[in-house]
Amino acid sequence: xxxxxxxxxxxxxxxxxxxxxxxxxxxxxxxxxxxxxxxxxxxxxxxxxxxxxxxxxxxxxxxxxxxxxxxxxxxxxxxxxxxxxxxxxxxxxxxxxxxxxxxxxxxxxxxxxxxxxxxxxxxxxxxxxxxxxxxxxxxxxxxxxxxxxxxxxxxxxxxxxxxxxxxxxxxxxxxxxxxxxxxxxxxxxxxxxxxxxxxxxxxxxxxxxxxxxxxxxxxxxxxxxxxxxxxxxxxxxx
Ligand SMILES: [Zn+2]
Numbered sequence: 173x174x175x176x177x178x179x180x181x182x183x184x185x186x187x188x189x190x191x192x193x194x195x196x197x198x199x200x201x202x203x204x205x206x207x208x209x210x211x212x213x214x215x216x217x218x219x220x221x222x223x224x225x226x227x228x229x230x231x232x233x234x235x236x237x238x239x240x241x242x243x244x245x246x247x248x249x250x251x252x253x254x255x256x257x258x259x260x261x262x263x264x265x266x267x268x269x270x271x272x273x274x275x276x277x278x279x280x281x282x283x284x285x286x287x288x289x290x291x292x293x294x295x296x297x298x299x300x301x302x303x304x305x306x307x308x309x310x311x312x313x314x315x316x317x318x319x320x321x322x323x324x325x326x327x328x329x330x331x332x333x334x335x336x337x338x339x340x341x342x343x344x345x346x347x348x349x350x351x352x353x354x355x356x357x358x359x360x361x362x363x364x365x366x367x368x369x370x371x372x373x374x375x376x377x378x379x380x381x382x383x384x385x386x387x388x389x390x391x392x393x394x395x396x397x398x399x400x401x402x403x404x405x406x407x408x409x410x
Contacts, residue, residue: 197289305366
């Protein structure tokens with residue numbers, strides 16, 4: 173099962189990140205948050221470091237419902253960085269936007285997205301992203317079994333998520349696992365967005381109205397999966 177404290181922290185950071193991105197886009201546009209003058213060479217290959225350069229100096233000015241805890245700045249920055257790069261693209265060619273408006277500013281994947289925070293669009297998922305989401309779900313179900321000393325064949329995991337209800341439960345468990353990974357700066361890219369859409373979007377392909385990510389839904393999903401995993405795993409011993 174997913175560790176409750178780590179999952180609750182990741183959920184808290186997730187809800188703050190969502191609000192903060194919108195707030196930052198406006199604050200940067202109005203000059204409330206100044207653009208960094210210095211291009212940092214470490215940004216190119218360290219998403220967390222790049223994000224921290226935006227969070228650390230300004231977090232005290234963020235509104236309370238989106239401000240990270242002082243002692244969790246690194247986890248927050250790690251998560252926020254993966255949120256930006258896994259979920260969003262910039263509507264314009266960001267290189268051009270940056271040069272025209274803010275010549276000289278860093279054009280790494282984080283700075284480019286934050287400076288253009290009010291021009292971001294949700295990523296479009298490719299069929300390979302969607303296949304990858306399914307593969308992550310199968311990995312998670314097999315791992316959930318292993319956590320309880322049970323062995324589950326890939327074919328049984330596949331049969332389980334062929335049922336739509338279990339597929340949603342698997343998406344929750346897998347998304348929860350990756351929420352925690354992202355507080356450590358580890359992500360799998362747009363496939364994570366594919367997991368989110370399994371439960372937060374309708375079958376017709378639009379966001380569910382008033383959807384809220386809730387800890388209890390993760391717990392219920394893993395309990396439900398585990399009940400079936402136990403049955404499937406026992407079957408193989410007979
Ligand atoms: Zn940068």
